[in-house]
Amino acid sequence: MSRFAIIKAVLGPIMRLMFRPQVEGAEHIPGDGPVILAGNHLTFMDSMILPLVCDRQVCFIGKDEYVTGKGLKGRLMAWFFTGVGMIPVDRDGGRGGVAALMTGRRVLEEGRVFGIYPEGTRSPDGRLYRGRTGIARLTLMTGAPVVPFAMIGTDKIQPGGSGMPRPHKVTVRFGEAMEFSRYDGMDRDRYVLRAVTDSVMAEVMRLSGQEYVDMYASKAKEAA
Template sequence: MSRFLLIKASLGTLLRVLFRPRVEGAENIPGSGPVILAGNHLTFIDSVILPLVSKRQVFFIGKDEYVTGKGPKGRLMAWFFTGVGMIPVDRDGGRGGVAALMTGRRVLEEGHIFGIYPEGTRSPDGRLYRGRTGIARLALMTGAPVVPFAMIGTDEVQPDGKGLPRFGRGRRITVRFGESLDFSRYEGMDRDRYVLRAVTDEVMSEVMSLSGQEYVDMYATKAKAA
């Protein structure tokens, strides 16, 4: 049994017992071939929940600090995150965005699922913020379909992304997948900034419909800085 299947069998069962996650629209994820999963980002455990509720393994970018920790805790975190599909990338450097884009392209060209949060960071207040156009470039460069998704309730389970998740009545997680989006009509236009913005906005509109969040036409990083 692979490490991913082992983690999914053990933690997936624990997840179902503790949070009773509701998964809607899973049939919208193609059973094979490259797929981009694009959704909102409320809290840290989004990246734990998403791989565990997907039938196929989801690869995604994560901070390299998650796999460079020392001692038993650091080794356990590295074992877990790389096991569920996290690919560590130094996103703080000047070329972090390019490295993340090229990593996603490689994953998709190998026929896998690549998960991405177009907002680029966690929402500071539970609202949905403007998407960055890397999602559009990735879709147009690879021709992979985009399946939008919404994480609902994860910020109630783990407010502000800090500390251990909270358990109790009334706290339930929903992961909702929308219908696949095809952007093949824009083939060869991955350097047109107007097309990139239009594709990104279409994806974010679908995410908003799925999540029910209020939309803010501002980058989340700018909102956090303010």
């Protein structure tokens, strides 16, 4: 049994008891082949809940600090996050975006599932912010379809970034797969990249019901 299967078997019942996840539209995730899951990002817990509600293992980028901690807590975090599919990337060296893009491309070329939060960081206030164009580059470079998703209620698990998760019902809603083959060979066209990204974000907004802000979340955090 894989470590992913063990984690799902052990933690799955606990997560279901605490968060009572309601999963909608899971049939939109292809049973095999490369696929990009693109959704909103409300809290740290998103990356714990998403892999546990998907039948296929979801690979996603995470801060390398999640797997380099010291002591028992650090080892347990590393075991969990790498087990559920997190790929650690150093995002403080100035080339984090390039590393994340290349990692995602490799995952998709291997026929696996890659999860991404196009906003690039957690929402500072529960609203949906402008997407970064890395999602568009990935789908155009690899031909992988994009399945948009929405995390609903996860911000109530850790309100204000509080440490200990609290029980609260969450919903994970998946939309129909989106494909952009009509833009083949145009992965360097910034207008195409923006159009593709905005199309994905419009679907995420529809699924989540969030208010949309045409501004990068990182800029909103700086201005706060």
